[in-house]
Amino acid sequence: MYNHIEGNIYTIPVPLPGNPLKELNSYVIKDERRSLVIDTGFNMPECYEALSGGLDELGIDMQRADLFLTHLHADHTGLAPAIAGRDSKIYISQEDGERLARGLGKVKGSGRVSEYRSYGFSEEELSHLDDAPSMKYQHKERTDFTYVGDGDTIAYGGHRLQVISTPGHTPGHVCLYDKANRIMFLGDHVLFNITPNITTWPGFDDPLGHYVHSLMDISIYDVRVPLPAHRAVTCTMAERIGTIIEHHGTRIREMLDAMDANPGITAYDLSGKMTWRVRGKTNSWEDFPLAQKWFAVGETAAHLEYLLRRGRVRREFDGRVWHYYTE
Ligand SMILES: [Zn+2]
Helix, strand or coil, rough: EEEEEECCCEEEEEEEECCCEEEEEEEEECCCEEEECCCCCCCHHHHHHHHHHHHHHHHCCHEEEECCCCCCHHHHHHHHHCCCCCCCEEEEEHHHHHHHHHHHCHHHCCCHHHHHHHHHHCHHHHHHHHHCCHHHCCCCCCCCCEEEECCCCEEEECCCCCCCCCCCCCCCEEEECCCCCCCEEEEEECCCCCCCHHHHHHHHCHHHHHHHHHHHHHCCCCCCCEEECCCCCCCCCHHHHHHHHHHHHHHHHHHHHHHCCCCCCCEEEEEEHCCCCCCCEECCCCCCCCCHHHHHHHEEEEEEEEHHHHCCCEEEECCCCCEEECC
């Protein structure tokens, strides 16, 4: 199945079973000579069927197509090796490409366990970190990427596409901008009825600060057709950027209030005091699925890092866990 966007641009909805994001929008620029497929879906059979089925219906021969990955997350990159033709280029930023090549399936050795322990996860919960979908559905092969960076241009099907570096959601996230047609392929940089997850990363400081800066960076472009990697478009890109920034501001104030009321709170417990909406409903922290807790606590930690770097909060380590205080 596929949907027509305009001209030679199409989207294939790829289901993400069990994931609150529901679907990935894989975009296709179709051209007789060489087509481009932007983002792929998880490395799992349901995704493969949907994507390869849609590509077949569109008449795309993957031997004459290249792949563009907006960022390293498994719902965007997982299927790339399975659908790539032998000579297909797989574009990704160097930052995310190197992380993908280094980190395939290896959480436990990468320091994430001690990081998540320091936020207040129990040992029982930490033993399941490898089950996170981001780890399970990554691909295990093909890392001969073609690196692209800010300002590079690629051309497919009559579209000149400029790469815009937008670090934040991942350290090397990029968007693609077609200036002549005022179209932007957004990846997960701007999503419309779900807020892109911002979390902490080893070797990438101040993710929330980077993210907000990257929202400003794309605000300077004139965008008529914003194309997010999940869900539909419900307002203009400029309106959505304003709402996302406001959301993070509200979240920060909520955290500061909770820290004032609970001096020495951990990131884990602080997350339990926030309001979270999963699948359109407000969830209590107790019923929160563990798979979503990694995201929630990571997001809280990213906000705390933003505040720490700007001297708005301080923290103390008790040998296992960080405790946070307002200044
Ligand atoms: Zn993502």
